[in-house]
Amino acid sequence: MSPAPVQATPDVESIAFPVLGMTCASCQHHVEQALLSTPGVTTAHVDLMRHRASVDFDPTLTQPAALVQAIRDSGYDAVLPRGENKSAAPDSSETKAGWKAAATIAAGSAAMLLSMPLGAAMGAGDHALMRLLPWLYRLPQSPLRWSLLTLTALLAAWAGRGIYVSAWKALLHGETNMNTLVSLGTGVAFAYSAATTVSPGDGSRNVYFDSVLLILGFLLLGKWLEARARHGALAAVDALAHLQPATARLRRPTAVPGEFAEQVVPLDQVKTGDLVVVLPGERFPVDALIESGRTTVDESMLTGESLPVERSVGGKVLAGTLNYDGAVACRAEQVGTGTTLAQIARLVEQAQGSRAPMERLADRASAVFVPVVLVLAVATFSGWLLAAHSLPLAIANTVAVLVIACPCAMGLAVPAALTVAIGRGAQLGVLIKGGEALERLSTLNAVAMDKTGTLTLGKPVLTAIVPLNGWKAEDLLRTAAAIEDHSTHPLAFAVVSRARELDLSWQPAAGVQVVSGRGLTAKVQDRPCLLGNLALFAEESLPVPEAASVPAPAAGATRLWLAVDGKLAGYFDAQDALRPSAPAAISWLSQHSIQVLMLTGDSQSAAAPIAAAAGIQEVAAGLLPAEKVARIRALQQAGKRVAMVGDGINDAAALAQADAGIAMGAGAALAQEAGDVLLLTGEPTGICNAVALARATVRIMRQNLVWAAGYNILGIPLAAGALYPAFHITLTPWMAAAAMAFSSVSVLANSLRLRGWRAPLAPGQSS
Numbered sequence: 001m002s003p004a005p006v007q008a009t010p011d012v013e014s015i016a017f018p019v020l021g022m023t024c025a026s027c028q029h030h031v032e033q034a035l036l037s038t039p040g041v042t043t044a045h046v047d048l049m050r051h052r053a054s055v056d057f058d059p060t061l062t063q064p065a066a067l068v069q070a071i072r073d074s075g076y077d078a079v080l081p082r083g084e085n086k087s088a089a090p091d092s093s094e095t096k097a098g099w100k101a102a103a104t105i106a107a108g109s110a111a112m113l114l115s116m117p118l119g120a121a122m123g124a125g126d127h128a129l130m131r132l133l134p135w136l137y138r139l140p141q142s143p144l145r146w147s148l149l150t151l152t153a154l155l156a157a158w159a160g161r162g163i164y165v166s167a168w169k170a171l172l173h174g175e176t177n178m179n180t181l182v183s184l185g186t187g188v189a190f191a192y193s194a195a196t197t198v199s200p201g202d203g204s205r206n207v208y209f210d211s212v213l214l215i216l217g218f219l220l221l222g223k224w225l226e227a228r229a230r231h232g233a234l235a236a237v238d239a240l241a242h243l244q245p246a247t248a249r250l251r252r253p254t255a256v257p258g259e260f261a262e263q264v265v266p267l268d269q270v271k272t273g274d275l276v277v278v279l280p281g282e283r284f285p286v287d288a289l290i291e292s293g294r295t296t297v298d299e300s301m302l303t304g305e306s307l308p309v310e311r312s313v314g315g316k317v318l319a320g321t322l323n324y325d326g327a328v329a330c331r332a333e334q335v336g337t338g339t340t341l342a343q344i345a346r347l348v349e350q351a352q353g354s355r356a357p358m359e360r361l362a363d364r365a366s367a368v369f370v371p372v373v374l375v376l377a378v379a380t381f382s383g384w385l386l387a388a389h390s391l392p393l394a395i396a397n398t399v400a401v402l403v404i405a406c407p408c409a410m411g412l413a414v415p416a417a418l419t420v421a422i423g424r425g426a427q428l429g430v431l432i433k434g435g436e437a438l439e440r441l442s443t444l445n446a447v448a449m450d451k452t453g454t455l456t457l458g459k460p461v462l463t464a465i466v467p468l469n470g471w472k473a474e475d476l477l478r479t480a481a482a483i484e485d486h487s488t489h490p491l492a493f494a495v496v497s498r499a500r501e502l503d504l505s506w507q508p509a510a511g512v513q514v515v516s517g518r519g520l521t522a523k524v525q526d527r528p529c530l531l532g533n534l535a536l537f538a539e540e541s542l543p544v545p546e547a548a549s550v551p552a553p554a555a556g557a558t559r560l561w562l563a564v565d566g567k568l569a570g571y572f573d574a575q576d577a578l579r580p581s582a583p584a585a586i587s588w589l590s591q592h593s594i595q596v597l598m599l600t601g602d603s604q605s606a607a608a609p610i611a612a613a614a615g616i617q618e619v620a621a622g623l624l625p626a627e628k629v630a631r632i633r634a635l636q637q638a639g640k641r642v643a644m645v646g647d648g649i650n651d652a653a654a655l656a657q658a659d660a661g662i663a664m665g666a667g668a669a670l671a672q673e674a675g676d677v678l679l680l681t682g683e684p685t686g687i688c689n690a691v692a693l694a695r696a697t698v699r700i701m702r703q704n705l706v707w708a709a710g711y712n713i714l715g716i717p718l719a720a721g722a723l724y725p726a727f728h729i730t731l732t733p734w735m736a737a738a739a740m741a742f743s744s745v746s747v748l749a750n751s752l753r754l755r756g757w758r759a760p761l762a763p764g765q766s767s
Helices: 025-036 064-073 092-121 128-132 134-138 141-159 161-172 178-198 209-233 235-241 340-352 359-388 391-404 407-427 435-442 473-484 490-501 534-539 582-591 604-614 625-637 652-657 685-720 733-756
Strands: 013-020 041-047 052-057 247-253 260-266 275-278 287-292 295-298 309-311 328-334 430-432 446-449 461-467 510-515 519-524 527-532 557-564 567-575 595-599 618-620 642-646 660-664 677-679
Touching: 013 064, 025 041, 025 052, 025 064, 025 359, 025 407, 052 064, 141 161, 141 178, 141 209, 161 178, 178 209, 178 359, 178 391, 209 235, 209 391, 209 407, 209 733, 235 340, 235 407, 340 407, 340 430, 359 391, 359 407, 359 685, 391 685, 391 733, 407 430, 407 435, 407 685, 407 733, 430 435, 430 685, 435 660, 435 685, 446 625, 461 473, 461 490, 473 490, 473 519, 473 527, 473 557, 473 567, 490 557, 490 567, 527 534, 534 557, 557 604, 582 595, 582 604, 582 685, 595 604, 595 625, 604 618, 625 642, 625 652, 642 652, 642 685, 652 660, 660 685, 677 685, 685 733
Parallel strands: 446 595, 446 642, 595 618, 642 660, 660 677
Antiparallel strands: 013 052, 041 052, 247 260, 247 275, 275 328, 287 328, 295 309, 430 677, 461 567, 510 519, 519 527, 527 557, 557 567
16 A cells, blocks of 8 residues: 655655665665665654665655655665555565575585585584595595685575675675675675685685585575565465455446446446345455445454454444355445545555654664774774784684674664554554554553543434423424534434434534534524533523523533523433443553543533443643643643543544654544544443553563663674683684574564464453
């Protein structure tokens, strides 16, 4: 999927395309710098996990072709995307790397076996091979070494071509990367061995042809394992991409009046408004409303809800969900990139490509890593040459230093964990919008929650319709429905639904204005109307009856007042039900030292019973949007790290003020939600799952960073011979290569543990 276009200013465009030839965090840094130095580029981000670049640029100053050229000029390669919805093409070399690695390791092993009798012949000691193949020891050394020279040159040129080409391109541009280290290490070992073969002298000098091949073999094996691990890390987006079927069955009218024919067409031919037929066992190709039929639908891949849900006429179905047991005909509402599935996949991909604050340390280290290693390699060579007066030892330890250093582990430590975690969250119905949001989420110690639609089901029903001053109940409801028909608030749904149940009709209201947090003003049949809470009536100086003259609303009910022509016409009571999973969520948060409070615009009488049933002790009711923001700010000033949980629209300001904004539910405008986290199920348990996943991910990130840094801090001195004076232990070049391959693979393997992470609470768990 392509990222959503950047809309910061009309003069900025966004593009994402694959980058080829990157092998480590140093490569990532060089490509980013090349893009940022291009005139007209405002931001550039290179994703090492996906091997792709996302760039925002001014089209009046540069064009996509110039961006590609800038990358090529920096020593790497890039291609423009072929289509709007094409994701970055995978580097085909990754597919072949496994075969190359296997062949190279086999060749390296053969070379090592051949070199063993040479070592024995030079007094290095006895070998079991001597007893098995004694004839090898009777061969002259020179032909064997020439054979090894030829074999090594051919295999290195074939298997290591990409490594050497990348290092050469980097050198031409005055840059270094991991391939520079490997090329130098294998080059030095090969050159020394070749010189020894050509001029053997007294024949006492070792050759390192086996090390050359094993270094390349372990490197390519590591890259192959990395590619496999990357594929696993990106599995969530791949799974989402494969949910949507490639075709759809359309029902269209024929030439005969009243008759229809069904036709299977490619998905891109489906238009909004088409009638789509979905049979049992098929996936829905579009977001649609069911017009006929009844079925159960598996939405687990989108919402994390494991139990199928029933859908009948008027019910909404989402692209990619599985139709279980009934044939249904549904009217397409959203197609292609407009479907909820496409938006989720786009959000997940963008989030996986984001950069977490924790990554900045690794970025700074990676930028200078290779030059520092080169300096250490020179120091190692000089030290051994001066201290031991041994050129073979100096070369062996220098090669070990060059190949054991691994900037990949540093570069992958954070993005690998972030990628897996965001994908895992998406599978559980929790969309975390990026690395920064995830890190903030992991540090929360306070959660402020809205009431309607968050703690409650968000579908209140009218429990009382009370006309006053000569009004009739039907006229009162009809007038309120005309006003509320323009609103998306849950209370509006309750009013309009009740009016439709009674088959009432009304003329559309005119001049409807939303008074944030209070209600609505409008004109119905040219009569000015006011519909809202007590705060709205107080602002307009309209009196309401004293509490003694009208009964108080039932516990947990919300009261709406209606005035027409400046006179009170009546009121409505609406009541919502607590979500069954809310008490379990509140209990979990409290047990994990997270303060929970309710911030709501509803009255205290409506909020208190819901809070008590949910287990919330702190309630602030009757708040306007600005007052919710002030409450969150006060908590932050007291040292709290606060999350706000709301519907993403009415609570947009509070969501933005909070350290982490959590928006409940999913809809057509999914990507425009104000929250840092989107809970697709709308269940409060998703809050707990989001926090727990964030904490687990940050833990893995830290483990990866400690391992990557510790590996290099310990490995490089060991390779340089730090243990030799005391223990006479040194790392051979091929051992160093094996350790290097293991380091980056281990970081990915540790990150992949998050694929099996289990949520502490199921989406609808109520106890």
